[in-house]
Amino acid sequence: MNSEGNFFEKVYRVTSLIPFGRVSTYGAIARYLGSTGSARMVGWALNNCHGSGEFIPAHRVVNRNGFLTGKHHFGTPDAMQQLLENENVRVVDDRVADFGRLFWDPSAELG
């Protein structure tokens, strides 16, 4: 639909589809978008999420290790962890506890 930034739009879309209390990874989203190697692009897209006009739960997206690598991009370094804890997601040492259990794979859940 929107021709402006197809990839970005997809990233915003999938990120918004992440269920409450769940987390996903850049690689999983990138793979769902058809660009497995574009995991870095996912992070960059979320970096521009402020210009998307909508709220993107980027705090639900972490790296493959479950670490809150991008917490520094939320304005305040604690914002990401606070948002996750607000969703009953335990965060310990900048990492999502039970990450393997809370992991949400769009490619597996959405199809």
Place this chain on the structure above:
DNA sequence: GGTGTGACAATGG
């Protein structure tokens, strides 16, 4: 139109 970059991921030593 080419270069640099970027909130990652996988491989190698």
Place this chain on the structure above:
DNA sequence: GCCATTGCCACAC
């Protein structure tokens, strides 16, 4: 098993 390097692809300048 841990640290360093490479690959990757789409966007901004």
